[in-house]
Amino acid sequence: MDPIIASASVIAAALAVGLAAIGPGIGQGNAAGQAVEGIARQPEAEGKIRGTLLLSLAFMEALTIYGLVVALVLLFANPFS
Amino acid sequence: MALDMSIFPPLPLAKLEVGQHLYWQIGNLKIHGQVFLTSWFVIAVLILVSILATRNIQRIPTGMQNFMEYALEFIRDLAKNQIGEKEYRPWVPFVGTLFLFIFVSNWSGALIPWKLIHLSSGELAAPTNDINTTVALALLTSLAYFYAGFSKRGLGYFAKYIEPTPILLPINILEDFTKPLSLSFRLFGNILADELVVAVLVLLVPLFVPLPVMILGLFTSAIQALIFATLAAAYIGESIEGHGAEEHE
Numbered sequence: 001m002d003p004i005i006a007s008a009s010v011i012a013a014a015l016a017v018g019l020a021a022i023g024p025g026i027g028q029g030n031a032a033g034q035a036v037e038g039i040a041r042q043p044e045a046e047g048k049i050r051g052t053l054l055l056s057l058a059f060m061e062a063l064t065i066y067g068l069v070v071a072l073v074l075l076f077a078n079p080f081s
Numbered sequence: 082m083a084l085d086m087s088i089f090p091p092l093p094l095a096k097l098e099v100g101q102h103l104y105w106q107i108g109n110l111k112i113h114g115q116v117f118l119t120s121w122f123v124i125a126v127l128i129l130v131s132i133l134a135t136r137n138i139q140r141i142p143t144g145m146q147n148f149m150e151y152a153l154e155f156i157r158d159l160a161k162n163q164i165g166e167k168e169y170r171p172w173v174p175f176v177g178t179l180f181l182f183i184f185v186s187n188w189s190g191a192l193i194p195w196k197l198i199h200l201s202s203g204e205l206a207a208p209t210n211d212i213n214t215t216v217a218l219a220l221l222t223s224l225a226y227f228y229a230g231f232s233k234r235g236l237g238y239f240a241k242y243i244e245p246t247p248i249l250l251p252i253n254i255l256e257d258f259t260k261p262l263s264l265s266f267r268l269f270g271n272i273l274a275d276e277l278v279v280a281v282l283v284l285l286v287p288l289f290v291p292l293p294v295m296i297l298g299l300f301t302s303a304i305q306a307l308i309f310a311t312l313a314a315a316y317i318g319e320s321i322e323g324h325g326a327e328e329h330e
Contacts (some may be wrong), residue, residue: 019284032097055304058301061301065266066266
């Protein structure tokens with residue numbers, strides 16, 4: 001592999017995961033905070049809130065995973081090498 | 082390309098291989114043999130458990146039958162919640178198959194020490210960490226919700242593309258492509274990420290330290306199976322009942 005392509009791919013892979021983690025990080029923080037608030041207001045609804053929270057956290061996590069998939073493609077199945 | 086960290090002395094269980102496969106040649110097709118081997122294993126486990134559970138059905142369930150009835154009730158509730166009381170029954174087998182296959186695949190990759198079995202190239206792992214498996218499952222889901230919409234509403238199904246206004250037509254068409262894309266990438270990425278994280282940690286500290294991450298991996302694997310089944314049911318329900326009741330992504 002051309003060294004310039006190799007180094008550019010590695011940097012791009014790092015950026016892909018790093019940048020993709022920012023948005024879902026903020027979103028998950030918000031969601032978890034609101035869920036804790038909800039449980040504090042209504043402790044009897046804890047089970048339902050927890051289930052919904054986990055499901056929506058997984059949805060947000062998927063966004064970072066998309067970045068990870070791009071990074072993995074760049075590292076292991078680079079189309080330009 | 083195999084990620085082989087040759088700075089460390091080679092450990093028997095700590096090698097990472099991404100993009101290396103055991104190729105089988107069938108006609109003009111090159112297929113990934115290791116995925117087939119593990120999928121057959123998963124299918125065999127599921128069939129065996131089903132046979133064991135239904136071989137001697139009792140009025141008051143015990144043991145295996147009790148467990149499978151619990152699983153069936155769980156899947157039925159999931160389908161009922163997403164598709165609706167009236168239409169859910171014919172879709173329980175489809176949603177249940179998706180859930181059970183993905184769940185057992187994910188957990189087999191995490192719980193069974195596949196790495197002890199050596200192949201000539203590639204390595205055995207969960208079938209869902211190969212993108213071909215997840216794309217196949219996602220395309221099946223697409224077909225299923227098209228079929229559900231057509232059989233229920235006929236050509237009126239296409240009216241959903243110009244709802245609420247015809248301006249949204251391109252976005253509605255795009256949605257049909259992004260649904261299987263996001264379904265397959267989500268599952269593939271999560272499972273592969275789990276296995277990579279565990280493998281990297283095992284590479285650094287082979288004992289005890291990777292355990293919490295492995296438990297986290299079990300948890301995310303289960304959640305991913307649940308999400309795939311829930312979304313498949315939600316898409317089917319949406320195309321059966323017309324204008325989207327619930328919107329995910």
